[in-house]
Amino acid sequence: MRLTPTTLGLLLAGAGLLSANNALAASDTLIYCTVASPESFNPQLSTSGPTFIATSQMLYNRLVTLRGSDKTPAPSLATDWTISPDGKTYTFTLRKGVKFNSNKFFTPSRDFNAEDVVFTVMRQKDPNHPYHKVSGGSYEYFTDLGLDKLIAKVEVLDDNHVRFTLTQPNAAFLADWTMDFASILSAEYADAMMKKGTPENVDNWPIGTGPYALQQYKQDSLIRYIANPHYWQGEVASKHLIFSITRTRKPGCQS
Secondary structure, three states, rough: OOOOHHHHHHHHHOOOOHHHHHHHHOOEEEEEEEEOOOOOOHHOOOOHHHHHHHHHHOOOOOOOEEOOOOOEEEEEEEEEEEEEEOOEEEEEEEEEOOOOOOOOOOOOOOOOOOOHHHHHHHHHOOOOOOOOHHHHHOOOHHHHHHHHHHHEEEEEOOOEEEEEEEEOOOOOOOHHHOOHHOOOHHHHHHHHHHHOOOHHHHOOOOOOOOOOEEEEOOOEEEEEEEOOOOOOOOOOEEEEEEEEEEEOOOOOOOO
């Protein structure tokens, strides 16, 4: 989804934040009311709707997205893909010039590339991956879809091309990569945090390519985001976005 003032406003209004008229107007700050804190800031590790809205929809992108008109896979971080005649090999061409956000722990030195795709997949697939058990290491969507067994290997061909080899053809494979658990994480950030002995920062203080960056989190109270100034889809609806976590109505919220 492209978070223009209209689309972000409709998302927030539809989820119970503001009146539609207020939500459609771009502003310096938008306030969204949610009933629960996120389980994690890494959607690989979560299964709840409030978590996905707070994480994958705000902080990350996936290789493909669902086209609004017919709900078929459409380009996102991947601009194109090819499928082998036997249906077992998918080769993705990755979008160039996509910037990761930064945070107080880390500033990226490079753009998004194929290494980030491989890290995102292998953390979930490989029990021996150094990040597999970080933050509890439960990847329910990935394993419930059988991707741990379906994916035989994922390879970097070059910075802008990545290849998946499957154990058998699977018609749903492309659509699976539109889902929240498939949000692309930064391999460079993960390497840096592992070297510092703080790998949990990857899940608690995320770095993604999405429209917003995490600025502050107070459990069961609020989440503050700030707009990504380098977002590859362009300017987002509001510079500041606040998730107000409450089970009762507050001023500025609409349920």
